[in-house]
Amino acid sequence: MKKYVMSLKLFSVTTLGLILLLLSCNQEELFYSCDPAIDSWVKENKETINVMSMDEFSSLDRDYQKASYIAFSPKQKKEIWVTKFTRVLNLDWKEDEKEHLEKLLLALDDYPNIFLTNCSEEYKDKFKVWIYQWINDGIIHFSWSPEFMKNLLFSPNPLLNKEGDIKVGTIPMANQVKTRGENTGNNPKCNCNSNSNYGEGFAWDDCSQDSHCVEGYRKCKTRSVGCGLMYLDACDGYCW
Numbered sequence: 001m002k003k004y005v006m007s008l009k010l011f012s013v014t015t016l017g018l019i020l021l022l023l024s025c026n027q028e029e030l031f032y033s034c035d036p037a038i039d040s041w042v043k044e045n046k047e048t049i050n051v052m053s054m055d056e057f058s059s060l061d062r063d064y065q066k067a068s069y070i071a072f073s074p075k076q077k078k079e080i081w082v083t084k085f086t087r088v089l090n091l092d093w094k095e096d097e098k099e100h101l102e103k104l105l106l107a108l109d110d111y112p113n114i115f116l117t118n119c120s121e122e123y124k125d126k127f128k129v130w131i132y133q134w135i136n137d138g139i140i141h142f143s144w145s146p147e148f149m150k151n152l153l154f155s156p157n158p159l160l161n162k163e164g165d166i167k168v169g170t171i172p173m174a175n176q177v178k179t180r181g182e183n184t185g186n187n188p189k190c191n192c193n194s195n196s197n198y199g200e201g202f203a204w205d206d207c208s209q210d211s212h213c214v215e216g217y218r219k220c221k222t223r224s225v226g227c228g229l230m231y232l233d234a235c236d237g238y239c240w
Contacts, residue, residue, distance in 0.1 A: 032223075033067040034190065042067045050076070054083040058157045058167050066191070066226040066235070069156070077115040078108060080156050081230060088152065088159050097142050103134060114232065117225075124232055131229060153229055193228030194237035207239035214240045 032042040041064065042049060049068050057080060060068060069077065085104045093101065111127045113119050131153065138144045148164030151157075157166045192207050194215035207213050215237045227235040 030071075032070045033063065034223075035063060035067075038063055038067050042071050046071060052076075054080060054158070062168075063191070065156075066223075066231075069231055070223060070226050074115040074117070077231070082108060084156055084158060091159070091162055093162070100134075100138060100142065107131070107134070114230075119232075127232075128229060156231060190223060190235040190238060191227070192237045192239050193233040193235060195228070195233065211239045213237040 031039055033039040049071050050073065052068065052072075057065060057068060069080075072080070082105060085101065085108075089098060089101055107127070107130060108114070111123070111130075113123060114127050135149055135153070138149065145164060148159075148162070151159060151164045151166045155166055157168065159166055192213035194213045223235040225231060225234065227233050
């Protein structure tokens with residue numbers, strides 16, 4: 001009998017241990033940045049980030065901005081882009097140009113699940129096909145520049161003018177992106193999406209004009225979202 005009780009206790013302890021292990025695996029702590037300081041900052045300021053305005057968000061430097069975006073709710077992510085596109089409409093456009101820009105706002109309503117965490121790749125692909133057709137129409141009919149298109153759709157920061165200049169945070173993007181020979185750390189941050197290219201001659205990723213995104217460079221750690229077109233894609237590469 002004693003042997004049976006001891007066996008039962010051992011089984012119970014073992015089972016409990018396995019349950020706790022499974023729970024700990026399923027509740028793996030979210031991470032927002034490979035930089036421990038930025039990751040800690042997001043976790044400590046989560047409540048503030050969850051009510052952050054567009055102006056507060058765009059004033060952050062690039063790495064803090066991307067980490068904050070990952071912490072946003074789907075509703076916040078949509079509001080950031082709606083605010084940006086709405087402000088763009090206030091620039092001095094011709095009527096047909098303005099009508100074309102307004103289609104971006106309609107598309108966000110037509111694809112209501114695009115910013116959900118569990119949004120399927122198939123759903124994203126359909127949205128991207130629509131966006132790239134929209135880009136083609138803008139280039140053909142209005143001669144909009146690649147710089148304008150990139151800063152309109154690949155950065156959430158506000159556009160300052162029709163030429164495509166954008167508001168930057170406390171550190172300009174060009175100064176934050178390391179170029180060849182400048183990377184001195186052993187664990188670079190994945191800060192771009194390696195597949196965010198559009199057509200021949202267009203490298204519309206998250207890197208500056210004199211660099212491009214290399215997938216998995218130096219084993220950088222991938223983040224689920226925060227890069228690429230409208231920050232929908234994983235950060236799986238490093239600007240090189």
